[in-house]
Amino acid sequence: MLVEPNTPLQAHNSFGISAKALQLVRVRTEADVQAVLADAALRDVPKFVLGGGSNIVLTGDVKPLVLKVEIKGMRLVEETDKAWVVEAAAGEKWHDLVAWTLDNGWPGLENMALIPGSVGASPVQNIGAYGVELQDRFHSLDAIDLTTGQTFSLDAAQCAFGYRDSVFKHESSGQNGLGLAGKALITRVRFLLRKDWKPVLGYLDLERKMAETGISQPTAQQIFEWVCAIRQAKLPDPAIIGNAGSFFKNPTVTQDQCDDIIAREPKVVHYLLDDGRIKLAAGWLIDACGWKGKTVGNAGVYDKQALVLVNVGGKEHPCTGGEVMTLAKAIQTSVYERFGIRLEPEPVVV
Template sequence: MSNLPRSLAIEHAVSLRELNTFGLPAVAHTLVRITDDADVRRMLGHPQIGRAPKLILGGGSNLILTRDPQAVVLRVEVMGRRLVEERPDAWIVEVGAGERWHETVAWTLDQGWPGLENLALIPGSVGAAPVQNIGAYGVELQDRFESLDAVDLVTGRSVTLSAAACAFGYRDSVFKQTGFGGLAGKSLITRVRLKLPRPWQPVIGYLDLERKIAETGVQAPDPRTIFDWICAIRRAKLPDPAEVGNAGSFFKNPVVSPEQCRDIIARDPHIVHYAIDGGRFKLAAGWLIDACGWKGKSIGRAGVYEKQALVLVNRGGASGAEVVTLARAIQESVYGRFGIRLEPEPVVV
């Protein structure tokens, strides 16, 4: 058996259409497949690409490609799932950043470790989950987070970051922040450790889940039932990226002050809104977009999904520029009517 170090997997002129869930056309002039921390260090020591700008690509579900990226694309393919600790208060599960998120949720349930069921069917990879602080139906990644491993893209040094170091916010983290202290484009996540609470408690406060309880008569759903309900709810509202290109929810739900919320309710009493911590309110971005008449509409080959106005879709052959044009038109329309500036969730490249 050879003891020589494994060579770096470098590819050139790679189409990214199949590597982003929106199905947008783009070509990476150089793509490096990262399967462990050592691959990052090998890449940084490479004479041609070590110092070049980098673009980290996981599941491609949070990316809008408007052109061929000039940066070296790092395709994260760190795999593996395992239980690393069983504590009285939680199961600690470690997952490679390249694993698919939804399959990981299903796997934890299969092992008898519930807690992620409300986050079922969210597209993308495990490594992208803390970057975006993904969330749905009353649970956010930060609620189930223990720590993560990442590699510095300048020094090649491996570090472990706690929840506090990740600076989680609403669909935000230190990995999306630029400037001093921000790690956007500076670190590549290789492994994520999830904290699945014991004893398990259901999170069923969302309206869609309350409707499922009323429909089924199941007053105390178990984790698998909630998982199945979430999958059914999401499939009824959201298109499968394998069939219709999309990036899931395109805009963040805006958070407003009580005064702003009262003002909007006075003008539009039916607006969907939720009270959150700090006395503030979260407004349903999909409702705002629908109220402006965008559901089912298109600009070029990019459109707004007929069943959920929060989702923009590729109607076939759309370019990234068309998606951005549609998104900006929606932003201006919502701002003009409600005085609220919607913020996109995906990263535009």
């Protein structure tokens, strides 16, 4: 185990914000975590788990010990008559896992192609796109308790998945309150990919692809290619323009609330959920408030998709976390004043 002092993090966060970790340890095996917890100088210090850095906003240097997760490996764990169970280590890139499963003929993750970040971060956020969420394909995960060093596994129910939410985003509260925020490091994640696969095609962008191509029953590989094309057309590549992907969660409202908004804004983009509530497109709300292309310092709203905040200063003059959050709060205020909707940021602010 090597403790790296004053380590630059600009290359380790997709926004490209310039900051450093006062101390950083690269976690390449479970033993690296055990070594940290066995070290008297590190055992009790606050810790921050860093995966792909695609869902964070750094507002300054990171004072807790940064555990940079770099565990690698993907494998087929089990095959039954009904499904494949595949496992990926936490340090693998999410998109690499999606491509690997399809290359092996195991469909199910294709709607979530090109989501940035690591496999280990995917359950924390319960990532999702184009009608599929991680919880829909989740089997179980392994993690290490950062207090005791003990390993443990969780199934879907124990992860308490919600919309862009899980047990890993909450502090424990009360006698029975289960919260694992800051208390666990995910090492491996397993997925259940069913053999009776059916395409998930409910989103407008996918329906347009079906109409363009004349393909009404696309394969998983075709959906993968469509999703990649859609995302590449709409969203900036973090390697070129720093960003954290979708910055705000799509808000949900009741049918009455939606009817009230539609009466004022007939073109509002919305989707009916299974529980009867309505999901509104946060990007549409932001765009309607005139934010597309606006900037605060070197932080801006992407001119092709208002849901994405970007680093317009590049690597030479990167935006600060403060600029990003100032812009985000201004957007929240204007959306609330016009629509009565409170937007909630997706990224973790550090």
